[in-house]
Amino acid sequence: MATSETIDRSPTLRRVESVPPDATVRHIDQLEEPTLAWFLETLESGATPTVDAPGLEDGEIIVFTACYRFELS
Amino acid sequence: MTEYVIIGDGISGSSAAETLREEDPDANITIITDEGEPLYNRILIKEHAKGKLPEAPISIHDEDWYAEREIELSLNTHVTTIDSEEKIVRIHEGEDIPYDKLLIATGGTPTQLPVPNSDAEGIHHFWTFQDARAIRESAEAADDAVVVGAGLLGIDFAAVCGAQGVEGKYLMRGDRWWRYALSADGAEIMHNGMRDVGVEPVFDSGVDHFETDDDGQVAAAVDPNGERYECDFAGVAIGLTFNTEFLYGTDLEMENGIVVDEYMETNLEDVYAAGDITRFYDVLLGEQAQNGSWGSAKEQGRVAATNMAADAQSEEFQWVSSYSITHFDFPFLSFGHPTLGDEHAERRYSDTEWRRVAFKDGKIVGGVLIGDLSPQSTFKKLMRQQRDVADQAELLLEQSVDMDKLAPAQEQ
Numbered sequence: 001m002a003t004s005e006t007i008d009r010s011p012t013l014r015r016v017e018s019v020p021p022d023a024t025v026r027h028i029d030q031l032e033e034p035t036l037a038w039f040l041e042t043l044e045s046g047a048t049p050t051v052d053a054p055g056l057e058d059g060e061i062i063v064f065t066a067c068y069r070f071e072l073s
Numbered sequence: 074m075t076e077y078v079i080i081g082d083g084i085s086g087s088s089a090a091e092t093l094r095e096e097d098p099d100a101n102i103t104i105i106t107d108e109g110e111p112l113y114n115r116i117l118i119k120e121h122a123k124g125k126l127p128e129a130p131i132s133i134h135d136e137d138w139y140a141e142r143e144i145e146l147s148l149n150t151h152v153t154t155i156d157s158e159e160k161i162v163r164i165h166e167g168e169d170i171p172y173d174k175l176l177i178a179t180g181g182t183p184t185q186l187p188v189p190n191s192d193a194e195g196i197h198h199f200w201t202f203q204d205a206r207a208i209r210e211s212a213e214a215a216d217d218a219v220v221v222g223a224g225l226l227g228i229d230f231a232a233v234c235g236a237q238g239v240e241g242k243y244l245m246r247g248d249r250w251w252r253y254a255l256s257a258d259g260a261e262i263m264h265n266g267m268r269d270v271g272v273e274p275v276f277d278s279g280v281d282h283f284e285t286d287d288d289g290q291v292a293a294a295v296d297p298n299g300e301r302y303e304c305d306f307a308g309v310a311i312g313l314t315f316n317t318e319f320l321y322g323t324d325l326e327m328e329n330g331i332v333v334d335e336y337m338e339t340n341l342e343d344v345y346a347a348g349d350i351t352r353f354y355d356v357l358l359g360e361q362a363q364n365g366s367w368g369s370a371k372e373q374g375r376v377a378a379t380n381m382a383a384d385a386q387s388e389e390f391q392w393v394s395s396y397s398i399t400h401f402d403f404p405f406l407s408f409g410h411p412t413l414g415d416e417h418a419e420r421r422y423s424d425t426e427w428r429r430v431a432f433k434d435g436k437i438v439g440g441v442l443i444g445d446l447s448p449q450s451t452f453k454k455l456m457r458q459q460r461d462v463a464d465q466a467e468l469l470l471e472q473s474v475d476m477d478k479l480a481p482a483q484e485q
């Protein structure tokens with residue numbers, strides 16, 4: 001059985017309307033290839049992905065057509 | 074102990090400094106910049122100008138970052154020349170800086186429009202964080218704007234106008250935005266994106282001269298047809314002039330940028346170059362090329378530093394660059410060299426989806442994706458593999474590109 005930690009830490013992208021001054025922010029063009037592919041796929045499918053998100057840190061904001069916060073919920 | 078000197082603390086220079094420290098822990102590393110702040114995120118300053126991002130997240134390194142790595146950082150220091158015989162870098166004031174190995178990573182400066190009053194108050198160019206602060210302030214106070222330069226940087230000005238509620242006229246020389254890479258179909262999607270944010274594209278136009286008021290503030294742009302567009306803000310992005318004037322007295326090979334091989338070596342011994350300023354040998358394209366993108370500049374800095382530290386041609390630069398526009402409801406991504414190539418294939422899928430793939434000698438060399446970016450990793454992979462796929466263009470234009478449907482590489 002999965003531990004609560006693995007259940008709790010499924011990655012999501014949440015659209016945010018404002019960016020706080022202490023946020024870590026990257027532009028989409030700064031993402032490495034696997035991260036970029038994951039990001040685009042996740043946004044496209046709208047679903048919570050089952051695979052681990054590579055190369056993103058909890059709370060990090062990615063600037064794309066809107067700002068998206070990566071969350072390990 | 075090796076003395077490394079890097080001119081320019083943009084992403085290419087800074088990434089080189091980081092790599093040099095990792096590869097050569099005992100070396101002396103000096104990084105010189107004429108800007109007043111250490112590395113910041115140049116590709117996010119547009120979001121600051123739009124009013125969407127505060128200043129703090131745009132900074133990448135503070136001065137402590139350099140101190141912790143024992144990298145000597147010289148801010149506000151302009152390099153006036155280099156002497157490659159004496160192996161010395163000369164700066165505008167202060168002592169000469171000797172080097173064993175030198176990296177030139179000085180990027181470019183936006184080109185000014187060669188028309189009357191192009192230096193008036195309220196006319197902006199966009200390269201530095203300081204520019205972004207001034208653009209934001211000016212746009213916040215403006216009602217009407219004119220944008221000039223129908224390319225990747227000009228559109229950032231259009232987006233600033235949109236985000237700051239300034240009514241904009243985007244004056245373009247030809248019949249569409251980025252005419253070197255987009256057909257009328259692709260460009261139309263971008264024009265609609267501009268209109269949606271309140272910026273009207275004006276075709277077969279441009280600027281003949283600017284008019285100013287008594288205080289020297291821009292008041293209008295007049296196009297070559299005599300049309301007058303009132304404005305209290307203007308954004309000019311007609312191209313980059315590479316920062317090479319301090320090298321004119323040297324024997325460095327230059328051709329609208331510094332010529333380097335795939336190892337980032339110039340024609341002068343122990344002198345390397347990286348980032349926007351290079352005209353590098355592109356191993357995938359099989360000819361000299363130029364990139365103007367963040368990822369490419371970062372990688373060139375890393376590769377240059379690896380070879381500098383190894384004192385050998387230990388790694389070549391092999392990269393497919395990409396550049397996105399994220400200002401509209403739909404995304405846009407240009408990859409590789411979309412304006413090069415000898416043939417191309419393209420398709421429009423909907424009002425916001427379009428794709429173009431450029432081929433040279435049967436191989437993909439670049440392209441543009443609007444709306445649906447999902448095939449980007451497949452196209453980049455095919456470029457890296459240098460697969461001959463031009464005769465299978467139909468498959469590449471299918472909405473969802475399936476690598477498995479392509480003829481296997483060995484059968485070609």
Ligand SMILES: Cc1cc2nc3c(=O)[nH]c(=O)nc-3n(C[C@H](O)[C@H](O)[C@H](O)COP(=O)(O)OP(=O)(O)OC[C@H]3O[C@@H](n4cnc5c(N)ncnc54)[C@H](O)[C@@H]3O)c2cc1C
Nearest residue numbers: 081083084085106107115152179180348349365366367370
């Ligand atoms: C507004 C804007 C938006 C952009 N958007 C994107 C994007 O969305 N995606 C993308 O991939 N790319 C984008 N780019 C391009 C990207 O920022 C550049 O390709 C990249 O930053 C180039 O890095 P570099 O290190 O080669 O040069 P630069 O960042 O230009 O750094 C060169 C440094 O050298 C300094 N210098 C120059 N001459 C001297 C001298 N004589 N002495 C001392 N110092 C000197 C300069 O002041 C500068 O600090 C954008 C650029 C701008 C301006």
